[in-house]
Amino acid sequence: MRRAFALVFLAFLLTLPLWLQDPYLLHILITTGIFTIAAMSLNLLLGYTGQLSLGHVAFFGIGAYVSALTTLGFDVDIGPWTFVHEPWPVMAGFVLAVLISGLCGYLIGKLSFRVRGAYFVIVTISFAEVVRLVALNWVDLTQGPLALNNIPAFALSVPGLGEHTLWGKVPNYYLVLAVAVAAYILIKRLVGSRIGRAMVALKENESLAVSVGIDVTRYLVLAAIISAALAGAAGSLYAHYVKIIDPEIFLFIYTVTMVIMVVAGGKGTLAGPVVGGLIFGTLPVLLRSYLGPEFQWIFYGLFMIFIVFVLPQGIVPAVEQRLFPSTREPPPEALATVEPAKGEPQ
Secondary structure, eight states: OHHHHHHHHHHHHHHHHHHOOOHHHHHHHHHHHHHHHHHHHHHHHHTTTOOOOTTTHHHHHHHHHHHHHHHHOEEEEETTEEEEEOOOOHHHHHHHHHHHHHHHHHHHHHHHTTSOTHHHHHHHHHHHHHHHHHHHHOHHHHOGGGOEEOOOOOEEEETTTEEEEOOSHHHHHHHHHHHHHHHHHHHHHHHTSHHHHHHHHHHHOHHHHHHTTOOHHHHHHHHHHHHHHHHHHHHHHHHHHHOEEOGGGGOHHHHHHHHHHHHHHOTTSSSHHHHHHHHHHHHHHHHHTTSOHHHHHHHHHHHHHHHHHHOTTOHHHHHHHHHOTTOOOOOHHHHTOOOOOTTSOO
16 A cells, blocks of 8 residues: 555656646755755654754755866865866766765764764764855855856766756756655665664664664664765755855755654654655745745744644654554564674674
C-alpha cells in the first residue's frame, strides 16, 4: 500500500508541469524541491541519529559557493601565491560541491561528535557563522556582499546529442525532481542497511548499542558525511537555478526552515521531510493570496504550534498510524540488535 501511494505521488509530480502553467508557481515548486532535498539530508542526522544540527545551512552554502566558483572561475592571492582557476563545466561544479561539502561534514563530524547535546548544537552554529563570515569578508574570492552573479545555468551532456542547457523552469523542475528522487532512494537504502540500523540504535539507546559493539563515532561521522554531501548538492542546484548568491545564503532562517520541514513532516521517516517541505514551502505562497504580511506569519506560527500539540510525532507518522493501525515501531532493544561491523568487538 505504501509503495502504491509513493508511485501515485511520483506520477503526480511527474505530470505536474503538464497542467500547471503558472511560471511563478513552478518557480516556488523548484525552490521548495531544493530545500526539501536539504531537509532530507538534515533528517538523516536529526531523524535517524538524533543529532540536532543548527548549522546545516553551512553545507548548503558551501555547495552553492563551490559550484558557482568552479563554473565562474576565479583569480585570488593567498600570501605570495596567486591562484588562477579557469571556468569548468557545470557538472564538474556539482560534483565538487558534493565532494567538498562531504569533506566538511567529515571534518565537523570528527570534531563535534566528541560532544553531545547543547555542545554539539553550539559547534554546528559556530561553524555556520564562521563560514558566513568567510564568505562575507573574503571579497577577492566570493565578492562578499556584492554577490556572485551570472552563474551559468545547469547543463547536461548527453552522449550523441551534445550539451543541453537547462534555461527554462520545466527542465529545472525535472532536474530537481530527479536529484530529490535519487537522494530519497539513497537514504532509503542506507536506512534499510546494517549501517542505518546502527544509526537508529544509537539514537534509541546509545549505551545498549555500544554494548553490542557499535562504534558510535564511526556511524555518526558517516551520517554527517552523507548528510553534508546531499546538502551541498542542494546548494549547487540552488546556485545554478537562481544564478546569483551572496552571504545571506548562510542565514539562520534557512536552517530553521529545514528543521521545521523535518519535525513537522515527521523526523525519522523517509516521507516526513518531503511532506513537510511541500507544505511549508508552498504555504506562504498560498497565504499570500488571502492574508496580509502580518497575518501570514501569525497563521504560519499558529499552524506550526497546532502540529506540535496535535501531531507531536509529525504529519507522516500520524497519517500512517491512521491508515496502517497495525504498524508499530520496533522496541529499542530490537533496533540495537545489529550486526557489528568487521573489526568491531563482538
